Amino acid sequence: MRKRLVTRVALVAALATGVASAQQILINAAGATFPYPMYSKWFDEYHKKFPKLAFNYQSIGSGGGIKQVTEGTVDFGATDGPMNDMQLKEFRDKRGFGVLHFPTVMGADVPVYNVAGINTDLNFTPEALAGIFLGKITKWNDPELVKANPGLKLPAADIVVVHRSDGSGTTYIWTDYLSKVSKEWETKAGRGTSVNWPVGLGGKGNEGVSGQVQQTPNSIGYVELIYAVQNKMKTGKVKNLAGAYVVASLASVTAAAASSKEMPEDFRVSITNAPGKDAYPISSFTWLLVPEKISDPAKNKAIKDFLKWMLVEGQTMTSALAYAPLPKAVVANETKAIAKIQ
Amino acid sequence: MTNLHTLRRKTVNVLMLTITGLCTLFAAGTLVYILGYLFVHGATSLTWAFFTKLPTPVGESGGGMANAIVGSGKLLLLASLFGIPIGFLGGVYLAEFGGTTFSYIIRYVTDLLNGVPSIVIGIFAYTLIVLPQKHFSTLAGGLALGVMMIPIAVRSSEEFLRAVPNSLREGAMALGASKAKSILTVVIPAAKNGIMTGIMLNLARVAGETAPLLFTSFGNRYWSSGWDQPISALPVMIFTYAIAPYEDWHKQAWAAGFVLLSLVLTVNIIARAVLSSKKHVAR
Amino acid sequence: MAATPTTVPTSAGPSRPAPAGYWQRLRGGDEAAYIITFMAAAGILAITAMLVLELYTNSAASRSKFGWNFLFTSTWDPVNDQFGALPFIYGTVVTSFLALIMGIPLGVGAAIFLAELAPPKISDGLTFLIELLAAVPSVIYGLLGVFVLIPILRDIEPSLKAVLGWTPFFTGPFYGVSLFSAGVVLAVMIIPFIISISREVILSVPGDQREAALALGATRWETTWDIVVPYAKKGIMGSIFLALARSLGETMAVTMVVGNDPKIKASLLAPGYSIAAVIANEFTEATGQLYTSALIELGLVLFALTIVINGMARLMIIGADKYK
Numbered sequence: 001m002r003k004r005l006v007t008r009v010a011l012v013a014a015l016a017t018g019v020a021s022a023q024q025i026l027i028n029a030a031g032a033t034f035p036y037p038m039y040s041k042w043f044d045e046y047h048k049k050f051p052k053l054a055f056n057y058q059s060i061g062s063g064g065g066i067k068q069v070t071e072g073t074v075d076f077g078a079t080d081g082p083m084n085d086m087q088l089k090e091f092r093d094k095r096g097f098g099v100l101h102f103p104t105v106m107g108a109d110v111p112v113y114n115v116a117g118i119n120t121d122l123n124f125t126p127e128a129l130a131g132i133f134l135g136k137i138t139k140w141n142d143p144e145l146v147k148a149n150p151g152l153k154l155p156a157a158d159i160v161v162v163h164r165s166d167g168s169g170t171t172y173i174w175t176d177y178l179s180k181v182s183k184e185w186e187t188k189a190g191r192g193t194s195v196n197w198p199v200g201l202g203g204k205g206n207e208g209v210s211g212q213v214q215q216t217p218n219s220i221g222y223v224e225l226i227y228a229v230q231n232k233m234k235t236g237k238v239k240n241l242a243g244a245y246v247v248a249s250l251a252s253v254t255a256a257a258a259s260s261k262e263m264p265e266d267f268r269v270s271i272t273n274a275p276g277k278d279a280y281p282i283s284s285f286t287w288l289l290v291p292e293k294i295s296d297p298a299k300n301k302a303i304k305d306f307l308k309w310m311l312v313e314g315q316t317m318t319s320a321l322a323y324a325p326l327p328k329a330v331v332a333n334e335t336k337a338i339a340k341i342q
Numbered sequence: 343m344t345n346l347h348t349l350r351r352k353t354v355n356v357l358m359l360t361i362t363g364l365c366t367l368f369a370a371g372t373l374v375y376i377l378g379y380l381f382v383h384g385a386t387s388l389t390w391a392f393f394t395k396l397p398t399p400v401g402e403s404g405g406g407m408a409n410a411i412v413g414s415g416k417l418l419l420l421a422s423l424f425g426i427p428i429g430f431l432g433g434v435y436l437a438e439f440g441g442t443t444f445s446y447i448i449r450y451v452t453d454l455l456n457g458v459p460s461i462v463i464g465i466f467a468y469t470l471i472v473l474p475q476k477h478f479s480t481l482a483g484g485l486a487l488g489v490m491m492i493p494i495a496v497r498s499s500e501e502f503l504r505a506v507p508n509s510l511r512e513g514a515m516a517l518g519a520s521k522a523k524s525i526l527t528v529v530i531p532a533a534k535n536g537i538m539t540g541i542m543l544n545l546a547r548v549a550g551e552t553a554p555l556l557f558t559s560f561g562n563r564y565w566s567s568g569w570d571q572p573i574s575a576l577p578v579m580i581f582t583y584a585i586a587p588y589e590d591w592h593k594q595a596w597a598a599g600f601v602l603l604s605l606v607l608t609v610n611i612i613a614r615a616v617l618s619s620k621k622h623v624a625r
Numbered sequence: 626m627a628a629t630p631t632t633v634p635t636s637a638g639p640s641r642p643a644p645a646g647y648w649q650r651l652r653g654g655d656e657a658a659y660i661i662t663f664m665a666a667a668g669i670l671a672i673t674a675m676l677v678l679e680l681y682t683n684s685a686a687s688r689s690k691f692g693w694n695f696l697f698t699s700t701w702d703p704v705n706d707q708f709g710a711l712p713f714i715y716g717t718v719v720t721s722f723l724a725l726i727m728g729i730p731l732g733v734g735a736a737i738f739l740a741e742l743a744p745p746k747i748s749d750g751l752t753f754l755i756e757l758l759a760a761v762p763s764v765i766y767g768l769l770g771v772f773v774l775i776p777i778l779r780d781i782e783p784s785l786k787a788v789l790g791w792t793p794f795f796t797g798p799f800y801g802v803s804l805f806s807a808g809v810v811l812a813v814m815i816i817p818f819i820i821s822i823s824r825e826v827i828l829s830v831p832g833d834q835r836e837a838a839l840a841l842g843a844t845r846w847e848t849t850w851d852i853v854v855p856y857a858k859k860g861i862m863g864s865i866f867l868a869l870a871r872s873l874g875e876t877m878a879v880t881m882v883v884g885n886d887p888k889i890k891a892s893l894l895a896p897g898y899s900i901a902a903v904i905a906n907e908f909t910e911a912t913g914q915l916y917t918s919a920l921i922e923l924g925l926v927l928f929a930l931t932i933v934i935n936g937m938a939r940l941m942i943i944g945a946d947k948y949k
Contacts, residue, residue: 196704203585359742457931489676494844584768
């Protein structure tokens, strides 16, 4: 008897919370951890502006974003590894219409490390990074690393490689870069959101990799710049195509976008290993994956409005979190592309 | 010669007493250590914000887990609405109408279901509910947890119903009550303490389950309304925050761990106290 | 409703009040009760059947492509759509095995102490505490594993290597997360189960056996080890199998400390992966039909594994129950 009463009260309470927030429109999204700090800030600000709209973004990795938006279990996805033709076809086959890529910001994959006694930025050559992640360079005092860092005392310790355990756009950017600078990497592991890693430990999300590197002495991993900044981790300089050692920053990422080839109409482009003496070689756009057809009218309007806001006000907030804003030409083209969403 | 042998046996006796005692101390000590550690790290991280605020953007402090606490509550409510009636009625069947081959099969299958790893139950709920519905939801998460509640509900209900002496049943029938009426008005009330505590223990166990929620209730940074939206849950937040690098998130994970463990252990202690006192009474 | 023979309550004697209307109602109540509870029981059957069916049908793509080889291939390459279960089966079995190696001596030792050698009040109190350990959620073990256990293991690793480094199991670099770390966490998690059940089984061994041995002059330990424990052997084995079944399916605690590396290495200090952990990490993002069905097939494998182990456990514990 008491049990029934308790259940009834609880039911009413639950329904009450349901009714109270029923006015709120919840839009579900999932995907990349790379831009998560930016997106969580954006969605928070947007929610403050429009309390009726709540964008629930779950940072489960680009692979997850692609998968869930294809399945239709989320309203839009996010990825830093653009969907390839096969994935686009799968989407179209499954849903009956296509999916659009909308670049949001540009960011950088940086090498983060935790080496005892090293408190400055290490210089990494493309050969060094490829060698480390292939498992061929195993010690911190390897000649390749010493050569690039004269004057620094590198220990004779084993390098602990940390990579992503989940399907990741951050991985896509990193492996895309490695594939461009190392034929061996391209054949052995290739580029993708999830590859067959020759060596290393897996961390879940950018969060997991940063956490792992923080806690593991003599480790090296790759994360989006803001994760390294927010957690005060050591990041390295990478030698770009022009031969200069460049640190990842707003300026160097913007330079990479500026000096790379034309942006195609569907916005899928890779800007890793860009020419240009100031370009940071492991930069990338990151995209929102929005289905061409959004049947719920409230969600349709909400998402379109958000995209418009993102391209104007949103872009003003990027620098505070160390993401580079989109080039003006891209913004203009994207604004036109929003009309493609039906 | 005999004295030496006896001495050796006596030494072995004391030695093994000590060793096994140490094993016990280790086991019991582990719990004390876990509790203590969580208390120190978790209780100190408990702020008012933790209980009342929603999560803040990544990297900013001041966020809380209000929605996760309510979310866990909603999920458990749904789980009990689904799992307890089925489990309880199944237990009644086995206790009151049992003895057939069919009930033997049911018992076996229930044990089977009990042994299914929680992540596999998550897959089940995903393919059965999330995919056809095309969204993550409280419903999917609640049902996954509900399925996990069923075997324990069956087993504990059956056990406590069986423990009711047959004389009560027969007495009721002798007074003219039908079997159904005697079950309803005599047997079940006699077992009600045990059944209630069984339900509490069941809830406590399922409250800490994380794996089946990973791809059913998914997660929500905001309040979740109704049953069709993704929802946040306390154990999932602990997992997400623990593996991240943000110090603030770590503190919240400890706080959440402390809250969760306190609830679970409190329920367990109360349940066991009630059960053991019952044991001495119903002779 | 078809006419069914009336059921006569056995102890009610020959005289029964029986106006026809009353009978109808009586039978109606019973029938309804029977049907409702029967449906609930059948529902449990249906749910379990559906679970197996879902697992089976959704893993079809992977099963048809790889066949039985799935269980013996060690490549896990999502880029090239090559999937094999071996690294995960290896990790699952090794971590559980490690848990047993560490957990059995501690668990059985403690059970013996609590059942035979300790004074009853202390025994009850300590058992109460230990049984509470079984209620601690997996994710909390994971939390403590990450922040407490791994730093401790990092500190003792050199000594571990010094003592056991001559075996191939304790070689190579140690990153904190490893098969060994997962094994330790699992051991702590299963010890309460072993203790709880073994203690019950030992307590149920008939007293006259003990008394006879003591009367003949055996020490307490000799009585316990040579007489009581062999009696309880089956039940203890059952508890071990039950603990094993639990540890095979553990997800959260393992995934937080195992290292998430799908490789098979001899050293326990290397990172590894388990079936449950890989499903938890990769399920939400498995793009493509084959990838998803490979993960679901892994779920099927784990399910089959736990059924077998649980089945064996039941046989043993039921056998031991005979002494109750």
